[in-house]
Amino acid sequence: MSMKWLPCMLAGLLMMMLLSGCSGFLTGSANPAGGQGHAVNDNVTLSIFANLHTAQIPKDTIELLLEEKTGVKLDIQWIPNDSYDEKVNASIATGTLPQAMYLKNAASLPAYKDKIRSGMFWEIGPYLHEFPSLSGLKPEVMNNISVDGKLYGLYQERALSRQGLIYRKDWADKLSLSAPETLDELYEMLKAFTENDPDGNGIRDTIGLADRSDLIYGAFKTVSSYFGTPNGWGFMDGALLPEFMFPEYIHTMAFFRRLHEEGLINRNFPVTGKADQQDLLINGKAGMYIGAMGDIISLEAKLKTNNPTASLDVHNRVHGPKGYGVWAAQGYGTVVLFPKSAVRTEEELKKVLSFFDQLMSPEVANLIYWGVEGKHYEIENGMAIPSGDQKLTDRDVKPYQALLIGGPSTIGGMLQPKFSLPAKEKAEKLTLDNESMLINDPAAPLDSATFNERGVRLYERIMDATYLFMLGMIDEDGFQAEVDRWLQEGGQQIIDEYNVSYNKGIAG
Numbered sequence: 001m002s003m004k005w006l007p008c009m010l011a012g013l014l015m016m017m018l019l020s021g022c023s024g025f026l027t028g029s030a031n032p033a034g035g036q037g038h039a040v041n042d043n044v045t046l047s048i049f050a051n052l053h054t055a056q057i058p059k060d061t062i063e064l065l066l067e068e069k070t071g072v073k074l075d076i077q078w079i080p081n082d083s084y085d086e087k088v089n090a091s092i093a094t095g096t097l098p099q100a101m102y103l104k105n106a107a108s109l110p111a112y113k114d115k116i117r118s119g120m121f122w123e124i125g126p127y128l129h130e131f132p133s134l135s136g137l138k139p140e141v142m143n144n145i146s147v148d149g150k151l152y153g154l155y156q157e158r159a160l161s162r163q164g165l166i167y168r169k170d171w172a173d174k175l176s177l178s179a180p181e182t183l184d185e186l187y188e189m190l191k192a193f194t195e196n197d198p199d200g201n202g203i204r205d206t207i208g209l210a211d212r213s214d215l216i217y218g219a220f221k222t223v224s225s226y227f228g229t230p231n232g233w234g235f236m237d238g239a240l241l242p243e244f245m246f247p248e249y250i251h252t253m254a255f256f257r258r259l260h261e262e263g264l265i266n267r268n269f270p271v272t273g274k275a276d277q278q279d280l281l282i283n284g285k286a287g288m289y290i291g292a293m294g295d296i297i298s299l300e301a302k303l304k305t306n307n308p309t310a311s312l313d314v315h316n317r318v319h320g321p322k323g324y325g326v327w328a329a330q331g332y333g334t335v336v337l338f339p340k341s342a343v344r345t346e347e348e349l350k351k352v353l354s355f356f357d358q359l360m361s362p363e364v365a366n367l368i369y370w371g372v373e374g375k376h377y378e379i380e381n382g383m384a385i386p387s388g389d390q391k392l393t394d395r396d397v398k399p400y401q402a403l404l405i406g407g408p409s410t411i412g413g414m415l416q417p418k419f420s421l422p423a424k425e426k427a428e429k430l431t432l433d434n435e436s437m438l439i440n441d442p443a444a445p446l447d448s449a450t451f452n453e454r455g456v457r458l459y460e461r462i463m464d465a466t467y468l469f470m471l472g473m474i475d476e477d478g479f480q481a482e483v484d485r486w487l488q489e490g491g492q493q494i495i496d497e498y499n500v501s502y503n504k505g506i507a508g
Contacts, residue, residue, distance in 0.1 A: 157407025362413030
């Protein structure tokens with residue numbers, strides 16, 4: 001080749017580099033998803049670790065469309081759930097982490113806090129204002145995933161509170177009872193379901209409430225929030241203290257003690273499992289179930305198998321001494337972090353964050369959650385109806401749901417499901433209504449070395465004492481004695497460490 005062509009070739013190559021961008025991302029170009037667009041460049045990829053909850057790696061149908069809509073070439077490593085932590089730990093040891101790493105689940109975050117503090121992952125909080133969708137994520141959830149007051153990850157949404165009442169509507173109608181609006185009315189409904197023959201068989205063989213051996217997801221914590229008890233931890237005289245040191249917790253125990261003494265609850269509830277608890281409602285022996293309102297869909301289907309004329313309803317607002325309130329979960333199912341070993345510059349981090357910002361556009365979010373319209377779902381009256389081919393959905397779509405950032409409450413235009421059961425639709429509406437009266441846990445983002453080491457074992461003492469009180473086996477003095485032992489055996493250290501962590505977060 002003649003050397004006279006060299007300047008032309010160099011000029012052409014230079015022009016190609018300017019058009020393509022050195023990194024392969026072209027910010028500001030148009031794309032179907034809207035926002036800050038990126039053109040696809042097959043030489044540049046975004047590497048991701050994602051948790052696989054299905055038996056097989058998905059087909060690339062959704063992935064190819066996702067690349068087309070975001071302009072980013074994806075390298076997704078699908079890691080089976082059972083071996084996820086092993087793979088991540090091996091990648092940390094060998095320095096082969098991806099640019100974006102989803103944690104296994106919400107419970108995994110505490111185990112990564114020391115690694116986060118060591119500087120292994122990017123702090124992303126200062127950059128989020130540059131991204132219109134990411135900056136719309138819920139502040140209370142962002143606080144829950146923060147470390148020492150700083151934000152290092154993005155979250156995948158879970159409902160902040162699904163808690164409420166599921167009760168026999170046909171029994172309530174027969175006894176001329178409406179949904180309980182106060183704690184007194186709640187008690188009266190449970191009493192009527194026990195004593196006023198709601199099933200009409202002439203025998204006193206029913207109880208008001210079916211409960212189980214779970215102080216959190218059973219009835220206790222939800223009723224406790226109606227009394228105004230803090231969620232996990234609360235402030236008293238300017239200091240953080242555990243919920244069981246508040247008088248409202250004692251009032252809740254006294255309420256359940258009364259239910260037990262009067263036979264309005266299954267007497268063996270401290271040793272009852274969830275299946276047996278639900279069976280009491282399904283088999284017509286109990287009139288109320290307090291827990292996740294979404295459980296109504298399976299409970300009503302099974303109840304109607306036994307009694308076609310039976311019906312259930314849901315309710316979420318019970319007025320207590322402090323007004324309305326319901327305890328809030330942490331609001332996330334998993335968190336995605338950005339390792340500095342793979343994302344080497346601030347500029348590269350912003351490009352990665354831009355991709356995740358696009359994941360929150362309605363078009364992209366619906367793609368990864370619902371799949372392809374006409375193949376994986378249909379739209380009726382603006383709502384999504386999943387395909388009846390569950391195998392197709394599991395194969396093509398379900399794994400990609402693990403990539404979702406945010407969720408329906410933070411993604412405007414994300415399709416909602418169309419429910420065949422009116423009570424289920426009502427449960428979803430009440431779940432959203434719960435967000436107007438949440439009781440958040442101020443200790444959610446905090447740390448205590450003593451709690452990490454002994455907290456679960458120490459809490460068993462409080463849990464046992466709570467059940468003993470509700471069963472009438474100890475009084476308030478006996479319960480306080482167990483709290484004092486908790487304090488002596490490490491509880492006071494936990495209190496001190498949480499308060500130090502809280503004050504550090506404020507100072508930071």
